[in-house]
Amino acid sequence: MEENSAQRRLQCLCRHLLQQYDAGSAVLRQVLMNGGRLDSGEGRDRDGEAVIIGGMVLDIHAVPSTPLVSGTTSPGKVYYFHGGVARNVAECMSNLSVRPFLISALGHDMAGNLLFEHWKLAGLHTEGIRRHGDIRTAVVCSTLDINGEIATGVANVQDIETFVSAEWIQQFRYQIRSSTVLMVDANLGPSALKASCQLAAEYDIPLWFEPVSLSKSKRVVPIVKHVTYVSPNEDELIAMANELSPENTIPSIHMNESKKDFSPEILFKFLKPAICVLLEKGIKVVLVTLGPNGVLVCSRGGVGLWKISQKSQKSFPRGQIINSIFSCPTRVFLDLGKSANDSSYLFALHIPALPATVQKLTGAGDCLVGGILSSISAGLDLIQATSVGVAVARATVESEENVPSFNLQKIADDARWVYSAARVLFHGPMQ
Structure with missing residues (x-):
């Protein structure tokens, strides 16, 4: 005793x-x-099913109750949320009963204390969160329109690049070595992204790149050959493709009507050239988030569409909660035959979105990724995992929080419906 x-x-x-x-x-x-x-790290408690590296941010949302008018204030409400892409993804995973390991940085200021105390109260790992008096905690102030979309905003996040450094990340090689997947968000600076890629390659861990924004998505260029999975929206996808292949500029999608009025086939036709650029540059799987139109999952041939990690979920018993409630027989989407491993073939699968009563759209993309990574840690294949992610995203847009609590049984029921409705959009030559 x-x-x-x-x-x-x-x-x-x-x-x-x-x-x-x-x-x-x-x-x-x-x-x-x-x-x-x-x-040496052998035999340690391996309870970090995934390692997430990137930003912790205090989000300030100004929500008008009337249409915005330039040059004056509008009546409405102001909310404070725990945010940041990496932080949101990690908290989403925690709310799905999977415990990630987050590597980030916070100051000893009011915003940093608020974010750090929330993390501690959730019972999550704090060892990877660097705290220093010189750090100005990242804050993003956004004004939303009456539809819940971001109309404008100001982001003060530069200290993430400075303090989530390559040296800081390298100190957590043991957590990375035992993880199922390593996710980095594009808030990281070039040296930190490079260090993350080197560690993922050293330990043969799949690397997931989350683009964060239109401008930061271009940070994929120096590390593209190390990226296994990427999850851009349509605009980020095109920006990344144009940065990777500037000699063949791909135009943005300009549509007068809402994109939700267009079929997945039409959207895929517009986006196929950009998808092919990313795949040809070495990314294994491109997941394009289409908002109300769902998700496109694309790869060369069919390689990489099923099991992301060879590590068994038996090492991570909490992940079995998701695995057990998602009791759905594996579907064979297409008999690929000899072309299954033919890199000259493009395989594109459409996973539909669920109808939702939208309260707020911010956080939905992060929770989509969090749902996918949680399911990967549970041992689901990528199509099952993406179905869970879509169900999680629906629950998120129907909440006023960036990351809500989840009813796991409801998530599982929704995910099974999504999975059953997934269909092959394209299987043919890349060009």
Whole structure:
């Protein structure tokens, strides 16, 4: 009993020192994170099903109750949300009973304290969150239109690039080595993205790139050959393709009517050239988020569409919750025959969205990715996982939170419907 009490006190002291510790010895960090023991990482508690690297942000949303008028204020409400792409993805995974490991940075300011305390209260890993007095916690202030879309905003997120550095990320190689998938968001700077890719390659971990925004999506260029999965919307997809292949500019989609009035076939026809650029540059699977039109899952041949990770979900018992409630026989979408591994063939699958009563659209894309990554950790294949992600996205847009709590049984029921409605849009030559 006394030994257990002493061990608890030692662990408490280590956690305290860890929060004060910043950029010193990686060996010291390893000792602190192991309760005073130095080991090689073998046999440690492998409860980080995925490692998520990127931004933690305080989101301020101004929501007008009347149409916006330039040059004056509009009546409405102002809300504060815990945000940031990486943070949202990780919290979504936690709310789906999967425990991710988040690597990020926060200041000791009001916004940082708010975000950090929320993370601690959720019982999530805090070791990967760098805290320093010189950090200005990322804040994004957005004004939404009356439809819930972002009309304009200001983002102060540059310290994520400075303090979520390559050196900081490299100290968590043990968590990355034992993960099923590593996700990076495009808030990271070039050296941090490169370090993440090197670690993923070293440990043969699939790398997921989340574009974040139109301008930041272009940061994929130096690391494209290391990216396994990417999840852009239509505009980000075209921006990435044009940056990767500037000699063949692909026009943006300009439509007078709402995109929801266009069929998945028409949207795919517009987007196919950009999808092919990303695949030809080395990305294995492109998931294009189409909002109310669902998701396109595209790869060369059919390779990579099923199991993302070879690691068994038996290593991660919490993930079995999703696996157990998603009891749906695996569908054979197409007999690919000899072309299944033919890289000259493009395979495109459409996964439909669910009808939703929209409260707020921000956070939906992040939760889509969070639902997919949670399901991957549970051992589902990519099509099953994306079906879960679509169900999670629906629950998110019907909530006023960036990341709501989820009814897992409702998510499973919705995901089964989505999965049953998935269909092959295209299977033929890349060109």
